[in-house]
Amino acid sequence: MPQSVLFIMGLFLYFPEDKREYIPAGLTMAIFFIFAILAMRFIILYNRKEVQKAKELEEQLRKKKIID
Numbered sequence: 695m696p697q698s699v700l701f702i703m704g705l706f707l708y709f710p711e712d713k714r715e716y717i718p719a720g721l722t723m724a725i726f727f728i729f730a731i732l733a734m735r736f737i738i739l740y741n742r743k744e745v746q747k748a749k750e751l752e753e754q755l756r757k758k759k760i761i762d
Contacts, residue, residue: 710716755761 752761
């Protein structure tokens with residue numbers, strides 16, 4: 695790789711000597727991870743409800759002979 699690319703990529707690497715600087719990043723990551731899990735659970739539960747509604751609608755339409 696060209697030297698300039700390595701230099702630019704090196705700007706984003708930062709390993710602090712005082713490891714306490716990792717604590718805020720770890721807490722932030724944990725909070726976002728928990729919210730991501732909660733959002734996924736919400737989506738799954740909402741999807742289950744929508745699937746049930748779709749099945750009920752399909753059954754009603756089949757009873758009325760609108761669909762086969």
